[in-house]
Amino acid sequence: MKYINKKLSIEKIKVEDIAKKFGTPTYCYSYKRLKDNINNFKNNFKSFSPLVCFAIKSNTNVNLIKEIRKLGLGADVVSMGELMMALKAGVNPKKIVFSGVGKTAKEINYAIDKKILLINAESKSEIIEIERIAKNKRKVVDIGIRLNPNTDAKTLKQISTGKKENKFGVDEKIFFELINYTKLSKNIKLKCLSVHIGSQILDHQPYEKMLNVIDKIIKKSNHNFEFIDLGGGMGISYEENTKKLNYKKYNLAINKFLKKHKSKIIFEPGRSIVGDIGSLISQVIYIKQNDKKDFIILDAAMNDLMRPALYGANHKTLPATKHSRLSKKTYEFVGPICESTDKFTTLKKFQKLKEKDLVVMCDTGAYGMSLSSNYNLRPKAAEILIKGTKINVIKKRQKLDQLI
Numbered sequence: 001m002k003y004i005n006k007k008l009s010i011e012k013i014k015v016e017d018i019a020k021k022f023g024t025p026t027y028c029y030s031y032k033r034l035k036d037n038i039n040n041f042k043n044n045f046k047s048f049s050p051l052v053c054f055a056i057k058s059n060t061n062v063n064l065i066k067e068i069r070k071l072g073l074g075a076d077v078v079s080m081g082e083l084m085m086a087l088k089a090g091v092n093p094k095k096i097v098f099s100g101v102g103k104t105a106k107e108i109n110y111a112i113d114k115k116i117l118l119i120n121a122e123s124k125s126e127i128i129e130i131e132r133i134a135k136n137k138r139k140v141v142d143i144g145i146r147l148n149p150n151t152d153a154k155t156l157k158q159i160s161t162g163k164k165e166n167k168f169g170v171d172e173k174i175f176f177e178l179i180n181y182t183k184l185s186k187n188i189k190l191k192c193l194s195v196h197i198g199s200q201i202l203d204h205q206p207y208e209k210m211l212n213v214i215d216k217i218i219k220k221s222n223h224n225f226e227f228i229d230l231g232g233g234m235g236i237s238y239e240e241n242t243k244k245l246n247y248k249k250y251n252l253a254i255n256k257f258l259k260k261h262k263s264k265i266i267f268e269p270g271r272s273i274v275g276d277i278g279s280l281i282s283q284v285i286y287i288k289q290n291d292k293k294d295f296i297i298l299d300a301a302m303n304d305l306m307r308p309a310l311y312g313a314n315h316k317t318l319p320a321t322k323h324s325r326l327s328k329k330t331y332e333f334v335g336p337i338c339e340s341t342d343k344f345t346t347l348k349k350f351q352k353l354k355e356k357d358l359v360v361m362c363d364t365g366a367y368g369m370s371l372s373s374n375y376n377l378r379p380k381a382a383e384i385l386i387k388g389t390k391i392n393v394i395k396k397r398q399k400l401d402q403l404i
């Protein structure tokens, strides 16, 4: 995304033209960036060619998942809906892993019938349930166990998942107990150790610590894991000049680990694949003056992009047309929803805006549309994919009569 003759453009297509043609608010994705992200991701770890399973929950658009599948990725799903969506997008079941702390009998049944690669179980009760269902079907089901490595991911506490106070995975003691339990089972086969310590991780050290924990546990367990699923969590730069995750060091640590353990590595990245491919285009409805600041009231709201309200995330915000006059007052960008948390960002030196101007919130490809809702009975935004010279509507704007 860059300015061409002062017009913000996504792959040479002006944001202004997209808004004119498709209305606002609209999510717009860049295919080129998607392809680059996937190739870069694979290149970072090419010495051991991992199975890369895209975390569907970060973006559930079926057409986007199709493109991701064509670029070689599998899928990490956390519900029956996501599993169905991955299959609908043509993802090979042998490239699908199923995570989540609360899989129901119905979901487990479906996953077994679809013959996916692994069900990554997160508790003893879940393993007993998988075993019961597998036995009924007279099948042997491949599973993983998610370990809680009690490792601080050094990220926002709301998106940290690998510490012992978090609900995810099982601790070391139960992990050993479950290895022994599965050894005696005729209907489940323990093939994988999985971990996922959190999201938006920018420091490689938590990953190194996590690998050390896994290394020790595997040695102690004496179990041969065909797969080690390291989860996702790789962070992206939401703001300029922020730290970047050092993939080289993460790769080195994994290579060191693989010298001791001959397993196939699985990754489950979401944000690092789709985060920076997406932008949310929105129009200023009103500008409301206040003594300290002006409220820029956008037609996008927290129902379209929930990350700021949910965990104080900040998205870089840019005007669609650039000029050099700065606003004298601070701008607070808000949505029309009846909640005080329905605000996106507060900026001191933004260029002067007027009503009907367009603004773009950057890096909204992950956990943007997928976290959207119909709160305040607002229809969901349209989604557009720019691929070369083609502009495809990959999801139409929801119509009010679909809601009422």
Ligand SMILES: *Cc1c(COP(=O)(O)O)cnc(C)c1O
Residues within 6 Å of the ligand: 055, 057, 058, 076, 078, 099, 100, 196, 198, 199, 200, 231, 232, 233, 234, 268, 269, 270, 271, 272, 366
């Ligand atoms: C959310 C999630 C991911 C993806 O996390 P990102 O930070 O988007 O890479 C991967 N694995 C599991 C189990 C998850 O819950």
